[in-house]
Amino acid sequence: MNKAWWKESVVYQIYPRSFADSNGDGIGDLNGITSKLDYLQKLGVDVIWLSPVYRSPNADNGYDISDYEAIMKEFGTMEDYDRMLKAAHEHGIRVVMDLVVNHTSDEHKWFIESRSSRTNPKRDYYIWRDPVDGHEPNNWGSNFSGSAWKLDEKTGQYYLHLFAEKQPDLNWSNPAVRREVFDMMTRWCEKGIDGFRMDVISLISKPEGLPDAAVMGGGLYGDPNICANGPHVHEYLQEMRKTVLSRFDLMTVGECAGVTLEEAKKYANAAGTELNMVFQFEHVGLDGGDGIKWSTKKMPLVPLKENLSKWQNGLDGVAWNSLYFCNHDQPRIVSRLGNDSDQYRERSAKAIATVLHMMQGTPYVYQGEELGMTNYPWKSVDEFNDLESINGYYELTEKAGMKPEELFPMIAHKSRDNARTPMQWDDSDNAGFTTGKPWLAVNPNYRKINAKEQVARPDSVFNYYRQLISLRHSSELIVYGHYELLLPDDPDLFVYRRYLDDKELLCAANLSEHARTFDIPERFRSGRVLIQNMPEHDVRDGQIAPYEAYVLLKSE
Numbered sequence: 001m002n003k004a005w006w007k008e009s010v011v012y013q014i015y016p017r018s019f020a021d022s023n024g025d026g027i028g029d030l031n032g033i034t035s036k037l038d039y040l041q042k043l044g045v046d047v048i049w050l051s052p053v054y055r056s057p058n059a060d061n062g063y064d065i066s067d068y069e070a071i072m073k074e075f076g077t078m079e080d081y082d083r084m085l086k087a088a089h090e091h092g093i094r095v096v097m098d099l100v101v102n103h104t105s106d107e108h109k110w111f112i113e114s115r116s117s118r119t120n121p122k123r124d125y126y127i128w129r130d131p132v133d134g135h136e137p138n139n140w141g142s143n144f145s146g147s148a149w150k151l152d153e154k155t156g157q158y159y160l161h162l163f164a165e166k167q168p169d170l171n172w173s174n175p176a177v178r179r180e181v182f183d184m185m186t187r188w189c190e191k192g193i194d195g196f197r198m199d200v201i202s203l204i205s206k207p208e209g210l211p212d213a214a215v216m217g218g219g220l221y222g223d224p225n226i227c228a229n230g231p232h233v234h235e236y237l238q239e240m241r242k243t244v245l246s247r248f249d250l251m252t253v254g255e256c257a258g259v260t261l262e263e264a265k266k267y268a269n270a271a272g273t274e275l276n277m278v279f280q281f282e283h284v285g286l287d288g289g290d291g292i293k294w295s296t297k298k299m300p301l302v303p304l305k306e307n308l309s310k311w312q313n314g315l316d317g318v319a320w321n322s323l324y325f326c327n328h329d330q331p332r333i334v335s336r337l338g339n340d341s342d343q344y345r346e347r348s349a350k351a352i353a354t355v356l357h358m359m360q361g362t363p364y365v366y367q368g369e370e371l372g373m374t375n376y377p378w379k380s381v382d383e384f385n386d387l388e389s390i391n392g393y394y395e396l397t398e399k400a401g402m403k404p405e406e407l408f409p410m411i412a413h414k415s416r417d418n419a420r421t422p423m424q425w426d427d428s429d430n431a432g433f434t435t436g437k438p439w440l441a442v443n444p445n446y447r448k449i450n451a452k453e454q455v456a457r458p459d460s461v462f463n464y465y466r467q468l469i470s471l472r473h474s475s476e477l478i479v480y481g482h483y484e485l486l487l488p489d490d491p492d493l494f495v496y497r498r499y500l501d502d503k504e505l506l507c508a509a510n511l512s513e514h515a516r517t518f519d520i521p522e523r524f525r526s527g528r529v530l531i532q533n534m535p536e537h538d539v540r541d542g543q544i545a546p547y548e549a550y551v552l553l554k555s556e
């Protein structure tokens with residue numbers, strides 16, 4: 001097994017807008033991140049991944065970049081950035097940047113030039129098409145509702161935007177675009193960053209001829225994920241690797257909407273010709289609605305075990321896996337898969353963390369996940385900031401005829417804003433996130449759920465994550481061991497084993513509200529307990545309590 005630091009690391013994702021505000025304007029910033037590096041070092045994470053901090057009009061909170069080499073004014077200056085980078089390295093923490101190059105902002109200078117005339121040299125930096133019979137060139141929908149095409153009156157052509165209108169797609173088939181991107185990446189690497197998370201990188205190569213797509217739920221538009229894993233995507237990534245990535249010691253993770261296991265074996269192949277790993281979306285799609293993302297369904301455990309196990313066994317030895325449940329686009333996992341009541345919130349948060357962190361792959365902790373932060377109690381669509389939620393609500397009620405009283409609870413449960421409420425640092429006003437008015441409401445449960453209280457309490461979710469991360473750092477079995485799911489059809493218990501040479505561990509969790517019996521296989525009965533979320537309980541008594549989790553080593 002070829003070892004690597006990025007295989008042995010635990011990554012912490014920071015959504016800078018909601019992490020820590022240092023200047024009282026209600027918006028998180030770079031100096032805020034710098035002030036929290038001691039906290040992150042205490043947690044034990046090895047890498048931080050920053051969601052975009054580049055100049056942006058914030059149509060999509062920084063995922064619409066108007067200048068890749070300037071810092072968003074709300075987040076501070078390049079000097080603040082350099083200070084944060086240096087301080088992170090001094091804390092032994094690497095810094096991975098978010099690379100958003102499937103599209104730019106419509107305020108990027110490239111697009112301003114491109115849209116200025118049909119003959120502008122940068123016209124082909126983007127994807128322009130003539131109207132077809134007076135309307136859009138094909139039936140593709142945007143991920144953020146509406147058509148994926150916007151008519152530009154000035155030149156009478158449509159431009160493609162798989163996301164918001166203010167996020168025009170770059171034309172990756174143009175070698176000049178690839179050159180611009182690779183040169184920008186090189187300059188960031190020369191500043192000393194340690195890697196890239198690549199936003200929707202699986203979408204950059206569009207299907208030849210831009211054919212119509214299968215119509216999505218709601219029945220209005222074709223699925224833009226027709227662009228996933230396009231004809232030249234691996235060619236472009238191999239070129240990126242040769243031109244940039246191979247020249248630096250980096251961690252690279254591709255956010256790959258629509259990726260399959262077979263495609264992931266190419267993106268994250270062990271030969272290292274493309275990326276180190278990918279984020280897949282099958283598991284976080286299991287609780288979706290009928291053809292739409294929105295639902296109030298609980299994540300179904302048996303399909304979840306099946307999917308995660310497929311990826312564990314499918315990539316073992318041929319590629320590397322990422323392990324995540326949370327990020328800035330996903331609702332809080334304790335509300336989605338666990339139980340966020342006072343009775344079970346902490347225990348279920350620890351149980352979920354146990355089953356994720358004991359697998360093979362690089363684990364990602366999203367800000368607040370280590371505290372067991374929960375979804376927000378939304379009351380109205382007017383409270384949302386996220387354009388995916390807002391546009392989705394109005395398109396599905398006003399155009400597709402869904403009833404608001406049916407749709408609203410679904411959007412409230414799955415909205416990306418659930419992950420974007422400010423980090424809960426302590427029990428002072430606004431959870432210590434800001435001394436000003438927070439850009440998005442703070443979850444009212446912050447007095448109960450905050451970092452200050454949990455850092456000080458040995459049995460907190462925070463200190464449980466610290467133990468999990470420390471365990472991974474001490475164990476080749478956990479990092480590199482093989483995986484086998486046990487009890488595949490059990491609707492409550494998530495049990496698997498990891499094994500490497502003569503070492504073996506058992507990971508057992510009851511992800512339900514009812515107590516169960518569970519006979520630990522003989523060879524683990526007298527093994528050492530590596531971690532458990534109910535230390536007062538003797539795990540060997542044949543019982544496993546609601547949301548109880550533990551890890552046992554095989555007896556010596």
Ligand code: TEU
Nearest residue numbers: 060063100143163199200257258281329
């Ligand atoms: O998200 C990608 C995204 O939202 C879709 O690809 C979705 O994940 C997929 O269809 C499966 O549901 C990235 C960023 O993480 C997100 O914050 C941005 O809004 C988006 O790209 C556009 O940059």
Ligand code: CA
Nearest residue numbers: 021023027029
């Ligand atoms: Ca600020």
